[in-house]
Amino acid sequence: MAEAMPPRLGKYEVRRELGRGAMGVVYEGFDPGIARRVALKTVRRDQLEKDEAQELLSRFQREAQAAGRLNHPNIVAIYEYGEDGGTAFIAMEYVEGRELKDYFDKSERFSLTEIARLMGELLSALDHAHGNGIVHRDIKPANIFILHNGQAKVGDFGIARIESSNLTQAGSVLGTPAYMSPEQFMGQTVDGRSDLFSAGVLLYQFLTGEKPFTGQLTTIMHKVLKEDPIAPSELNVQVPRRFDAVVRKALAKRPEQRFQSAREFADALQQAMAGGPEEEATLVTDEVTLLSAEAERTLVSGAAVPAAAGEATRVVPSPAASKDAPSSHGMVGTSVPPASQAVAKSRLPYALAAGAAILVAAGAGYLYLGRGGDGSGSPAALPTASVAAADNGTIVISAVGVADPSDSRLAGDPALLQAALREDARRQLVEKAVALNVQPASLSRYYDLLSARLLSRSGDFIESVLQEEAPQQEAGGLATLGTRAVVRVREVQKSLNQMSAEERVDFIRNNGDPKISVTINTRGEAGDAVRSPIAENILKERVQSFGFRTWGDAAKGQPGADFAIVGEARFKKLSATLQASGLTIEKYVITSWTVKCIDQASGEEIYFNTTLPQNGSWATEEAALKDVGRLVGEEFSKSFFLQHFRFAGQKVRFRFGALPDKALLPKLQQEMNGLRAVLGTRLDGEVVEAELSGSLPATAELAQAAVLAPLNRKLGQPCFSVVSTAGSEVTVGLDSRCSSAAGLARLNEAPPAALYEATPGRRAEVVKNPALLKKLEI
Incomplete structure (x- = not known):
């Protein structure tokens, strides 16, 4: 049974329970003398084990003494320590805001500018505390509060150590494992540099959305003591590499190799920010919808680029603009007032201007159904790009989405059909990124698992859509849509590695392995x-x-x-x-x-x-x-x-000889763009230049297996074969049985070649017409 709420504690009126922490209950209180709300953190002596009661109460009182010495705008203020009827309590500042943990748990991200500001305020608070001889010892997201105006405050000095204290010295391990320093795990004496290590963990989580050290307690301990985490720029391609050095120094295993003061840490962070203009990366929320459902905002290197229709762009406000419900905290009271309008308004002019520029740049060719990227009714060519993984872990990939208009779920609605095409195109972009890493047989074997774990999360891996064709109705009864996008192959690779560990899946790796x-x-x-x-x-x-x-x-x-x-x-x-x-x-x-x-x-x-x-x-x-x-x-x-490992494609030039009609080349290019192993194509006169993934070292073998074999399956006979090779160029011969226009009619009449090489699960996802599905299975 829950204990009854006391009517008063000392001079404070108790109004309501805010939450329960590790040491007791936290109430909202009211000081009638000065009409001020407070948070009352309590510990009842009768609920403690007798052998630990005195130590815990001593630590509790010490918290008030420690934090009471601090007077800083980014530290939760302590007003009074008292005891009332066997209940010890601390009266402290009532914080109106959200825990940083709440932001992280909901995967809400911050721009680099906001990260630098919030980290600067945290480090300023630590600098003040360390200057007064106080080490926090438990810096973590749950102890950082973001007020309604965006200001950060550090709370809970409940396990802070005053340097002169004889409690909690060397040999005592206190803290939260994922944020603890190596010396805390080792039970050694700690100083302010331990807090700076924990602040480095927070900075890593700000930049990547992930903790650098995860797992069970023993695993975390091993990683903290022995392993260095992956650099933030490897996990988040929008983080400049200069931030890696800041994080690396903050997370150094030995205290003497870290920043020696919070001010030094803050200065290094500011220098990293001043290294050049940055794109401000934010996650999507539902706060502000700037564009209608007819356009999608895509930024590449600061320039507006036309992108897919049918998706809205949302801008994440700063923490100040959040309207989420309040979250209870075990140490201070929390409530969330209306969002700060000043911050949101300051962003709107830029965002609206960007949206307007994008709408102008996009043009009718990208916004209306039935128009190609060149403004004509024919499909726009999706040009190739160098697909070697860039330093930021992304490559440009082209793909073709396929949907069945006869699917009852689409109900003859063009908008639904376009949405289905776009979704499938994005899944194919990710599938091609997977194909860079693993061999086709392995991909097919685990297709259902990959579909559920990776392909369904295409939004997590696609950084931006560069170009999208208009939907096309194919003669075979299906609809197609070509897309070209920047894909985070490093993130795909990381997810594959994680699946290997969690699902015990042994993927057969591509490209001969490192x-x-x-x-x-x-x-x-x-x-x-x-x-x-x-x-x-x-x-x-x-x-x-x-x-x-x-x-x-x-x-x-x-x-x-x-x-x-x-x-x-x-x-x-x-x-x-x-x-x-x-x-x-x-x-x-x-x-x-x-x-x-x-x-x-x-x-x-x-x-x-x-x-x-x-x-x-x-x-x-x-x-x-x-x-x-x-x-x-x-x-x-x-x-x-x-x-x-930087998985990369191989450039192969296809020279199709003896085609009865050169107008078939664009159709062949479109077919190639849909194939799993083809990352992108470019039409160069009578040659289709393609980037291929695969582990076959010989150009002729790779060209035959990755491109010509699925084309021949679509045509129903071995029409295409490699005649000769010269470096990276292959000359493709055409069998005499297929040399007429009638012999190649299936190029326009049959379903896309990509479906002939697809797994049964992939075909069933796309094709709903039983007769057409049976043709594909033959």
Whole structure:
């Protein structure tokens, strides 16, 4: 049974319960003397275990003493500590706003400008607290409050430590695991740099929407102590790389390697912000709809680009503009007043102007059904783009959506048909990104799982739509719609890796998997570096156990490797003479070893580590070197390389010879754009230039399997085949049985070739006409 709410606590009237925290109940109170609302945080002595009551009450009182010394606009103010009838309480500022945790839980994101402002206010609060000898020890989203005007306030100094206190010193572990510093996990004495580590975790979550250290308690502990998280710019392509260095320093394992003060942290963050103009990335909410359902706003490098019709653009207001319901908090009262209008209004002129510019740029060719991208009735060509993954983890992909107008769910409604086409096109964009990573057989085997986990979340992976054709009615009874978009292939890759771990799915990877070179040097007391084949071979065995290939010689700059592992071990030889026998014993000790991994495509050091061994000696240098290879190998996992591998397409030029009518080339190009392995095409005279994904190294084999085979299935006979190759160009021959216009009539009459190579699940999703579905299955 819930305890009765007391009518008063000390001089304060108790009005209502706000929430229950770890130490007791939080009430809304009222100070009649000065007519002020307060939050009353309570602890009842009779509800505590006898052996812990005194310590908890001492900590509770200390919280009031600690926070009461602080006077800062970004710290929740403490007014009074008191006791009433066995209930200890703290009267504190009543905060009207939302927990930062609430924003994160609802996946609401902030612009870089807002992140810098909120982090600046948090760090200012910590700078003030640390200057007064107080360490918070539990910086986390639930202890950060965003007021209705957007201001941040730090609350709950419930486990803060005054430097002179004899409570909660070294050996006591307090805090929230995902935000705790390494020294907190180790039970060591902490100082303000521990708070800065926790603030670094918050910054990471602000930038990426994810915590850097996740899992069960032991997993989190291992990651905090041993592993560095993926750089924020790898998880969110809109985060400039200069922020990676700020996060990396904030999350350094050793306190002396971190920022030494909150002010230093704040200055580094401001320098990162000042590095250049940034796009402000925000998530979608339902606050402000700027464009009608007839247009979609797409920004690419700051320019307005015409995009798909039928979708609205929404702008996320700052935290100040939120209208979400209040959330209870265990430490301070929370309520949400009407949203701040000033912030929302300040954004509207820019947003409306951008929307107007987009509508002008889009033109009738993009807004009305039945018009191609060139303003004609014919489909607009979707030009190819370099599909090698850019540093920001995106590539441009073209795809063709397919829908069945006879589907009863579409009810003959053109708007519903267009929406279905757009949705399918976006699913195909993501499926092509998946095909960059895994082989066709593996994709087909797990298609249902991929459809549910990835393809249905196309919006999470598509950064922007660059171009969309008008819907086309095909002679075979289906409707199609071509789309070209920027796709976050790094995010797709990450989701695949996550599925492999969570669903225990073993995807067969494309492109031969990463190629890795290895160089391990040793350096003795003389100072000369010497290559160590022993250590290298041990490391190569581990790399090959992942199914990857060890490749080339990094020291000679051998091209071809995707990653280069470079390590160095420093040795010292120790000698000791046994007095009893006069024998001299020699031992080898490793004084330090370093390792780094370099992305050969960009030159970026994606991993580095230095270890200073505490114990251990070896009878021979060879034994020590074997252990070096083993220790270096343990720094890497299979998922590490897959997370950083840049899956890319292969450019192939198709020269179709002996076509009865050159006007068939645009139709062939359209068919190719719909194929899973084709990432994009461009018509160059009589040649279709395409970017293909796949693991077949030979150009002719890849062209035949990825493009010509599905075209031949559509035509019902082997019409197309590779006649010759010259570099990246293949000449395609046409069988005499198909050399007439009638022989190629099925190009216009049959369903798209992409459906002939599709899995049964994919066909069933699209085709609702039983007769047509049966044709595809034959």
